[in-house]
Amino acid sequence: QVQVVESGGGLVQAGDSLRLSCVVSGRSFSNLFMGWFRRIPGKEREFVAAINWNGLSTYLADSVKGRFTIDRDNAKNTVYLQMNSLKPEDTAVYYCAPRTSGAPYDNFESYSDWGQGTRVTVSP
Numbered sequence: 001q002v003q004v005v006e007s008g009g010g011l012v013q014a015g016d017s018l019r020l021s022c023v024v025s026g027r028s029f030s031n032l033f034m035g036w037f038r039r040i041p042g043k044e045r046e047f048v049a050a051i052n053w054n055g056l057s058t059y060l061a062d063s064v065k066g067r068f069t070i071d072r073d074n075a076k077n078t079v080y081l082q083m084n085s086l087k088p089e090d091t092a093v094y095y096c097a098p099r100t101s102g103a104p105y106d107n108f109e110s111y112s113d114w115g116q117g118t119r120v121t122v123s124p
Contacts, residue, residue: 009118
């Protein structure tokens with residue numbers, strides 16, 4: 001049984017940084033393509049970032065390019081989302097999940113076994 005646990009969210013001010021972590025258990029993590037998405041109340045889950053199995057290929061949404069980075073530590077079964085220069089519009093619940101289908105990496109339907117998410121609130 002796959003378990004995904006996100007952590008690292010919190011309340012910060014605009015311009016601050018946060019580093020989110022996502023630990024995966026129950027599967028061979030080093031084989032997994034991983035994605036981060038976020039959900040703003042009233043909206044669909046939105047792609048944020050993704051990373052391939054060895055970390056050599058990363059993908060970022062246009063809205064976060066230049067501010068966010070994604071990386072992973074396969075020895076720790078963990079994928080990270082480093083968020084810098086946070087803006088109030090980054091306020092959301094952030095989720096990660098392994099990609100389990102061949103659909104586009106920026107489509108949340110490509111992923112399953114979602115965690116509970118971690119809330120990020122950015123005040124002006």
